[in-house]
Amino acid sequence: MFPRKITSFIFIVIAPLVIWSCGSSAEYTSAKMAIEKSNWAEAEEYLFKALEVEPANAEVMVQIGYHVHAKKREWTEMNKMFNQAIDIDPSAKVLGRPVTEITKNYRSMFWAENYNKAIRKYNESRKSQDKSALQSAADMFNETLAIDPSEAQTYSILANCYYELGDSEKAVENAKKSHELMPNEFRSNYTLGQILALTGQKENAITYIEKAVEIEPNEQGAVKQLAGLYYETGLTEKSIKTFELAIKQEPDKAAKANLYFNLGVLHMQLKNFQDAEDNFMTAYDLNPNDTEALIGIAQTFENAEKWRRASKFYRELISLDPDNPEHYKGMARTLIKQGDPEGATRYLQKSKKVGG
Known part of the structure; x- marks a missing residue:
């Protein structure tokens, strides 16, 4: 449902710099010395002591968020420290960079690291079909959200995880959250539309798939899904137009044959037998081994009362799929219409031999 592409990020100057300033408290100076030596227990102790004596020092807060809470994977606490630092003075410089920039970079770095692991x-879970691995992935995506809840793509793939885990409510909830954050992006609209369709809310799904196609009109998967949704909700004329668009975009012969077959089915429903015949024939020409296309052709001719042409394709179906009793029954029907009851009887008997 989604592209499984691991995201890469480039960050500029995100490594913590050790800045020695004359105005630092003794506690903060001791904390920076401990950081330089990678003595993290001592660094934590002195950073919190420094915050007690310098409660308005945004730099100390950022250092605590990065060196204490992030190391312990305490993402909520990390974000609280980062947000406090920004609230004190959004224009402040921290470690040589604007506080808003460095906290954003830190969040993005940790988000990317966790998101890629979760992906x-x-x-892995999709390859192994292991539900426990899928649950682990969902847990990892939830942790990624704790790092940066503003990243819409995390909600999109988490929605997919929950759907595969059988939790439709959480799947829809996360898909809606992704759309709420990025209402004009293709992925958020497509994901929400897919999840709604999969959970039986097909009419609601159309709104979001239509928007996705509007944003990316050449995205074949979305166009095909929209055509299918129109068909399933009874919007046959719209479905025909959308299938015709999908056919123009589809380069693969087998996939194109399937689209022509679907278009033939729609024309059958509208009793446009000539159009149905043309589309089924094109599907058959593109994929001669497609028995469904042959069935469609045979039924089209039968419905149009073209008995000889129908029987020709029923014979071909019997040749390709001799164990299907329905093909023999179809042949029998056409022979009756052509005034050959004996031939029809023979084919009915054959249908019973193969389980009909």
Whole structure:
């Protein structure tokens, strides 16, 4: 449902700089010395002591968020510290950079690291079909959200995880959250539309798939899904137009044959037998081994009362799929209409031999 591409990020100057300033308290100076030596227990102790004596020092807060809470994967606490630092003075410089920039970079770095790990776990679960691995992936995506809840793509793939885990409510909830954050992006609209369709809310799904196609009119998967949704909700004329668009975009012969077959089915419903015949014939020409297309052709001719042409394709179906009793029954019907009851009887008997 989604592209499983691991995201890469480039960050500029995100490594913590050790800045020695004359105005630092003794506690903060001790904390920076401990950071330089990678003595994290001592660094934590002195950073919190520094915050007690310098409660308005945004830099100390950022250092605590990065060196204490992030190391312990305490993402909520990390974000609280980062937000406090920004609230004190949004224009302040921290470690040589604007506080808003450095906290954003830190969040993005941790988000990307966790998101990529979660993507790998998700892909592993799909290969192994292991539900426990899928649950682990969902847990990892939830942790990624704790790092940066403003990243819409995390909600999109988490929605997919929950749907595969059988939790439709959480799937819809996360898909809606992604759309709320990015209402004009293709992925958020497409994901929400897909999840709504999969959970039986097909009419609601159309709104979002239409928007996705409006944003990316050449995205074949979305165009095909929209055509299918129109068909399933009884919007036959719209479905025909959308299938015709999908056919123009589809380069693969087998996939194109399937689209022509679907278009033939729609024309059958509208009793446009000539159009149905043309589309089924094109599907058959593109994929001669497609028995469904042959069935469609045979039924089209039968419905149009073209008995000889129908019987020709029923014979071909019997040749391709001799164990299907329905093909023999179809042949029998056409022979009756052509005034050959004996031939029809023979085919009915054959249908019973193969289980009909």
